[in-house]
Amino acid sequence: MNPTIHDVAKKAMVSISTVSRVVNHPQSVAPEKREKVLRVIRELGYEPNPFASGLRDRRTRTIAAIIPDITNPFYAELFRGIEDVARAQKNNVMICNTDQDESRFLEYMSYFQKKRIDGLIFVSSPVTETYREAFEDLRVPVVLAATDSEAGGWPSVTVDNYRAGYDAAMFLIKNGHEAIGMISGPLEDPIAGSPRYEGFQAALLEAGLTLTQDRVALGAYDFDSGYEAMRSLFGRSPDLTAVFAASDAMAVGASAFLLRRGIDVPRQVSVLGFDNLQLARMVTPALTTVAQPVYRMGHEAAAMLFRTLDHPLMPQESLVLPHELIVRDTVGKRN
Amino acid sequence: MNPTIHDVAKKAMVSISTVSRVVNHPQSVAPEKREKVLRVIRELGYEPNPFASGLRDRRTRTIAAIIPDITNPFYAELFRGIEDVARAQKNNVMICNTDQDESRFLEYMSYFQKKRIDGLIFVSSPVTETYREAFEDLRVPVVLAATDSEAGGWPSVTVDNYRAGYDAAMFLIKNGHEAIGMISGPLEDPIAGSPRYEGFQAALLEAGLTLTQDRVALGAYDFDSGYEAMRSLFGRSPDLTAVFAASDAMAVGASAFLLRRGIDVPRQVSVLGFDNLQLARMVTPALTTVAQPVYRMGHEAAAMLFRTLDHPLMPQESLVLPHELIVRDTVGKRN
DNA sequence: TTGTAGGCGTTATCAA
DNA sequence: TTGATAACGCCTACAA
Numbered sequence: 001m002n003p004t005i006h007d008v009a010k011k012a013m014v015s016i017s018t019v020s021r022v023v024n025h026p027q028s029v030a031p032e033k034r035e036k037v038l039r040v041i042r043e044l045g046y047e048p049n050p051f052a053s054g055l056r057d058r059r060t061r062t063i064a065a066i067i068p069d070i071t072n073p074f075y076a077e078l079f080r081g082i083e084d085v086a087r088a089q090k091n092n093v094m095i096c097n098t099d100q101d102e103s104r105f106l107e108y109m110s111y112f113q114k115k116r117i118d119g120l121i122f123v124s125s126p127v128t129e130t131y132r133e134a135f136e137d138l139r140v141p142v143v144l145a146a147t148d149s150e151a152g153g154w155p156s157v158t159v160d161n162y163r164a165g166y167d168a169a170m171f172l173i174k175n176g177h178e179a180i181g182m183i184s185g186p187l188e189d190p191i192a193g194s195p196r197y198e199g200f201q202a203a204l205l206e207a208g209l210t211l212t213q214d215r216v217a218l219g220a221y222d223f224d225s226g227y228e229a230m231r232s233l234f235g236r237s238p239d240l241t242a243v244f245a246a247s248d249a250m251a252v253g254a255s256a257f258l259l260r261r262g263i264d265v266p267r268q269v270s271v272l273g274f275d276n277l278q279l280a281r282m283v284t285p286a287l288t289t290v291a292q293p294v295y296r297m298g299h300e301a302a303a304m305l306f307r308t309l310d311h312p313l314m315p316q317e318s319l320v321l322p323h324e325l326i327v328r329d330t331v332g333k334r335n
Numbered sequence: 336m337n338p339t340i341h342d343v344a345k346k347a348m349v350s351i352s353t354v355s356r357v358v359n360h361p362q363s364v365a366p367e368k369r370e371k372v373l374r375v376i377r378e379l380g381y382e383p384n385p386f387a388s389g390l391r392d393r394r395t396r397t398i399a400a401i402i403p404d405i406t407n408p409f410y411a412e413l414f415r416g417i418e419d420v421a422r423a424q425k426n427n428v429m430i431c432n433t434d435q436d437e438s439r440f441l442e443y444m445s446y447f448q449k450k451r452i453d454g455l456i457f458v459s460s461p462v463t464e465t466y467r468e469a470f471e472d473l474r475v476p477v478v479l480a481a482t483d484s485e486a487g488g489w490p491s492v493t494v495d496n497y498r499a500g501y502d503a504a505m506f507l508i509k510n511g512h513e514a515i516g517m518i519s520g521p522l523e524d525p526i527a528g529s530p531r532y533e534g535f536q537a538a539l540l541e542a543g544l545t546l547t548q549d550r551v552a553l554g555a556y557d558f559d560s561g562y563e564a565m566r567s568l569f570g571r572s573p574d575l576t577a578v579f580a581a582s583d584a585m586a587v588g589a590s591a592f593l594l595r596r597g598i599d600v601p602r603q604v605s606v607l608g609f610d611n612l613q614l615a616r617m618v619t620p621a622l623t624t625v626a627q628p629v630y631r632m633g634h635e636a637a638a639m640l641f642r643t644l645d646h647p648l649m650p651q652e653s654l655v656l657p658h659e660l661i662v663r664d665t666v667g668k669r670n
Numbered sequence: 671t672t673g674t675a676g677g678c679g680t681t682a683t684c685a686a
Numbered sequence: 687t688t689g690a691t692a693a694c695g696c697c698t699a700c701a702a
Contacts, residue, residue, distance in 0.1 A: 004679055015689045020681055030687060050451060051395075052679035054386035055694045062427075070418070071613075076411045083405070083432060090446070092397075092429050097418060111425070116385070223617050252617050259619040278406075282558050282587050283618055284594040339695055350673045355697055365671060387695035390678050 003044040012040040023048060060116050063305060064094045066105065067123040071097075073277045074247075074294060075123060078145060081298025082121055089306050091118075102130050109134045119305045121145055123298075126190050127152060141308045145301035146292075147191045148318065155308075155316040157301040159292050161192060164323045165199025168244045168272055168290050171325055173207045176334030177242040177270065180204065181215035183229040183254055185246045192221070196246045196274065215240065219250045226253025234258070241334055242270040248277045251287055255330060266332035276326050285329035293321045338379040347375040358383060395453050398640060399429045401440065402458040406432075408612045409582075409629060410458060413480060416633025417456055424641050426453075437465055444469045454640045456480055458633075461525050462487060476643045480636035481627075482526045483653065490643075490651040492636040494627050496527060499658040500534025503579045503607055503625050506660055508542050511669030512577040512605065515539065516550035518564040518589055520581045527556070531581045531609065550575065554585045561588025569593070576669060577605040583612045586622055590665060601667035611661050620664035628656045 009016040014033060021029050022037040029037070040046075054060055065082050067075045079095065086093045094117065096108045112120075119141040122131070127149035135142045135152065148156035172180050182200055185193035201211045214236040219225030226245055230253065233240065245251035251273030255265050265271055265285055273280055276291030304316050344351040349368060356364050357372040364372070375381075389395055400417050402410045414430065421428045429452065431443045447455070454476040457466070462484035470477045470487065483491035507515050517535055520528040536546045549571040554560030561580055565588065568575065580586035586608030590600050600606055600620055608615055611626030639651050 005681095006679080016679090017681085017689055017691095018687090021688085024681075028687075033687085048681095049390070049679050051386045051389035051393075052694090053681075055384070055390050055678090055696090056680055056682085058386075058694085060386075069415075070405065071408070071411050071415050073406070073408060073411075076406050076408075080404070080406050080432065083430060094427050095418060095430060097415065223613070249617070256617065256619045256621075278558070279614065279617065282584070282591065282614065284591045340697095341695080351696080352673060352698080353671090356672090359697075363671080368671085383697095384695050387678090388697080390680090390695080391697055393678085 002049070003046045004049070005046070008037065008040050008044060008046050011044065012037045054116075058116065060118050061091045062094055062117050063091055063302075064096055064108070064112060064117045064120045065123060066096045066098060066108070066120065066125075068100050068125060069097050070095060073279065074275055077277070077294040078123060078298035081295040081300075082145075082302040083298075085299055085302035085306065091306070098125070100125060102128075105131070106134065109138065112138060119143070119309050121298075121301050121305055122147065122154075123301075124191070127154075141305060141312075143301045143305045143308075143316075145297050146294075155304055155318045157297050157304065157319045157321065158191075159297070159323050160320050161195035162199035162202075164274070164290050164292075165196035165201075165244075165246075166203045167199075167323070167325060168196075168274070169200045169203030169207075172242045172244060172270065172272060172331065173203070173209070175242075175270070175331055178209055178334075179215075179237070179239050179241045180209065180211070181217070181233050181237060181240045181243045182211060183217050183219050183226055183233065183243060183245040183250050185221055186218060192246060200244060219245070219247075219253075221247040221250055223249045223253040223256070226250025227257045228253075230254035230257040234261075234263075240269060242272065242331065244272045244274075246274050248273040248275040248280050248287060248289055251289065251330075252279060252283050255283065255285075255287070266330050270331040272331055280326070281328065288328045288331040289326050291324045291326045293323075296321060337384070338381045339384065340381070343372065343375050343379055343381050346379065347372045395451055396425065397427045397429055397452050398637075399431055399443070399447060399452045399455045400458060401431045401433060401443065401455065401460075403435050403460060404432050405430060408614060409610055412612070412629040413458060413633035416630040416635075417480075417637040418633075420634055420637035420641065426641070433460070435460060437463075440466070441469065444473065447473060447475075454478070454644050456633075456636050456640055457482065457489075458636075459526070461523075462489075476640060476647070478636045478640045478643075478651070480632050481629075490639055490653045492632050492639065492654045492656065493526075494632070494658050495655050496530035497534035497537075499609070499625050499627075500531035500536075500579075500581075501538045502534075502658070502660065503531075503609070504535045504538030504542075507577045507579060507605070507607060507666065508538070508544070510577075510605070510666055513544055513669075514550075514572070514574050514576045515544065515546070516552070516568050516572060516575045516578045517546060518552050518554050518561055518568065518578060518580040518585050520556055521553060527581060535579060554580070554582075554588075556582040556585055558584045558588040558591070561585025562592045563588075565589035565592040569596075569598075575604060577607065577666065579607045579609075581609050583608040583610040583615050583622060583624055586624065586665075587614060587618050590618065590620075590622070601665050605666040607666055615661070616663065623663045623666040624661050626659045626661045628658075631656060 098105045124146040142154045144156035184197040217229035217233045219229040273289035280287035433440045459481045477489045479491035519532040552564035552568045554564040608622045608624035615622035
C-alpha cells in the first residue's frame with residue numbers, strides 16, 4: 001500500500017491540510033514545518049494519488065493525440081514530439097489511431113466523454129464538420145498540428161504548404177528543368193493537397209512554364225500510390241525530366257517505379273520529395289526533399305496545449321514553422 | 336457537468352446502490368427496476384466516473400508499453416498491435432519511450448510506482464537486473480514482447496530467433512552461396528543478437544561452410560551501422576557473395592553501401608534482411624527478408640496481459656510465433 | 671431485493 | 687499560519 005497524505009501528516013505531526021499545502025502551495029506554510037513535511041514526504045516516497053485528485057479537480061493529466069496511424073513514420077515522429085513534452089509536464093498522452101475513419105474517431109470521442117481528458121491534439125487530417133462538432137462537444141482545449149481550420153478558431157502548428165510547393169518548383173526550375181510533373185495529394189485535401197499543388201503551379205507559371213493536366217497525377221501520400229501515379233504519369237508524359245511528389249513515400253514509390261523500369265534517377269528523371277522522413281536518406285539514390293520540421297510540430301503543438309491548459313484565458317497564436325530544402329541525390333542539373 | 340449516479344438514481348426513483356448494481360451486477364436487480372434504470376442511464380448518457388471507481392478499486396484501466404522509441408517502425412508496428420487490443424478492452428495505454436536509457440526507464444517506473452497502471456508490456460530490450468528489480472517492485476503483471484528472460488518468469492511473446500537465423504543461412508545456401516557474411520546485432524544482446532548469429536553460424540557449419548571472423552561485422556540494427564558494417568565487411572572480405580543482416584534497417588544500409596559503391600545487388604552481392612518492415616518493399620531492389628509477425632507480437636502480448644489481469648491466478652504460457660521468408664529482389668541464385 | 675452509510679485520498683473553504 | 691471538514695462519485699458491507 002502506498003503512503004497517503006494521512007501517513008505523512010501523522011509522521012510529520014501536522015494535519016493533512018498542511019501536507020496538502022506543502023505539496024500545492026509551499027509558500028503558504030511556515031518554513032520549518034515545510035521542511036519537516038518535505039523530509040517525511042521524501043522518506044515515505046509519498047505521491048498524491050492521481051485518482052483522488054482527479055476526482056476532486058477533474059484534471060486528468062491526460063491529453064489525447066488523434067492521429068491517423070502511428071505506424072506511419074510521419075505521425076510517429078510528430079507524436080514523439082508530443083509525448084516528449086507531455087512527459088516533461090508529467091502528463092500522459094492517449095494515442096488514438098483513427099485510420100482516417102470518422103466512426104472510429106467518434107468512438108474515441110465518446111470514450112473521452114467519460115474517461116475525460118484535459119485537452120486534445122488533432123493531427124494532420126482536415127477538420128471536417130463532424131470533427132468540429134465533436135471538438136465543441138468535448139469542451140476541452142484543442143490544438144491542431146500539421147493541419148488547420150478556418151472555422152473553429154483552434155490554434156494550429158503548421159508549415160506554409162503553399163510556399164513549400166512554390167519553393168519545390170523553384171528548386172527544380174533552378175536546376176534547369178522545364179518538363180516538370182507533379183504527384184499531388186488529393187486536391188480536396190486543404191492541407192497537404194491543394195496548397196502544395198497550387199504553390200507549385202504558381203511558381204511554374206511565374207517562370208513561364210505550365211503544369212498541364214497530363215503532367216499531374218494524384219496519390220494518397222503512400223508508396224503504392226506514388227508508384228502507380230508515376231506509372232500513369234510516365235505513360236502520359238514520357239518526356240518529363242523532373243517530378244515533385246507531395247510526400248516522401250510517394251516520391252520513393254515514384255523512384256521505385258522508374259528504377260525498376262530501368263530509368264536512371266536522377267540522370268533521366270529527377271524526383272523531389274516532401275517531408276524528409278528517415279526513409280529519404282535510406283533509399284538509393286537518397287531522396288532530395290522539402291523538409292518539414294515534423295518532430296517540432298508535435299513539440300510546439302503540445303507546448304501550446306499545455307500553455308492553454310495552464311492559462312485558459314490566454315489566447316494562443318497559431319504557428320507557422322519553416323520548411324527547408326534538403327539536397328541529396330535524386331535531383332540532377334539539366335543542361 | 337456529466338450526470339452522476341445520483342442523477343440517475345433520482346430520475347429513476349431508486350437508490351444509488353440500485354443503479355450501481357444495475358451497472359455492475361445486473362442480475363441482482365429486479366427486472367422492471369433494471370429496465371427502468373437502464374433506460375434512464377441511456378437517456379442521461381450516464382457513464383461511471385473513472386476517477387471515482389479508480390479511487391475505490393484501484394484499477395486504472397491503463398497499461399504501459401515500454402518501448403525504445405516509437406519512431407522506429409518496428410516498435411511502431413508492434414505498439415499498434417498492443418493499442419488495438421487495449422482499445423477493444425476499453426483500456427488506455429501509456430507509451431514510454433526509453434531511448435534504451437535505463438535512467439529514463441526508472442523515471443517512468445517511479446511514476447508508475449504509485450499504482451497508476453494495471454500492467455505492463457516490456458518490448459524488445461534485454462531484461463537486465465535493473466529491469467527485473469523494477470518490475471518486481473511494481474507488483475503488476477508484466478508481459479514481455481519480442482524479448483524474454485530466464486530469470487523473472489514473465490510470460491513472453493517472441494519468435495524463435497535461433498531458428499530464424501538458421502533458416503536465413505539455409506536460404507542463402509540453397510541459393511548456391513558459399514562465401515557468406517553476416518551483419519549481426521551486438522552479441523551481448525540475448526534476443527536479436529546472439530541467437531540469430533548462432534543459428535546462422537550453425538546452419539553454415541552443417542553445410543560444411545564456416546563463418547570466419549572476417550566475414551562478420553556488428554551493428555546496432557539501424558541504417559547507419561548497417562552501412563558502416565558493410566563497408567568494413569567489404570574491406571575485409573571483398574569475395575563475399577551474400578550477406579545476412581539481423582535487421583531490415585541494417586540490410587538496407589548494407590545495400591545502400593554496395594549500390595552507392597556501384598556494386599550490383601543482387602548480381603554481385605546478395606543481401607538478406609530481417610523483420611520485414613514496410614521499408615523492405617519500398618527500397619529498390621526490394622529487400623528479401625526474414626519476416627517477423629511484428630504486429631501480431633504486440634497483439635498477442637496485450638491479449639496475454641489482459642488475460643492475466645482478468646484472471647490473476649491463471650498462469651500464462653509464453654508464445655513463440657512463426658517467422659517466414661519473404662522473397663523479393665536482393666538475393667540472387669549462384670551458379 | 672433494496673437502501674443506508676462508510677470509506678477510497680485529495681483539495682479548498684472556513685474558522686480559529 | 688494551521689486544522690477540521692465537506693465535497694468529489696463510486697462501490698459494497700450490512701441492515702432492513
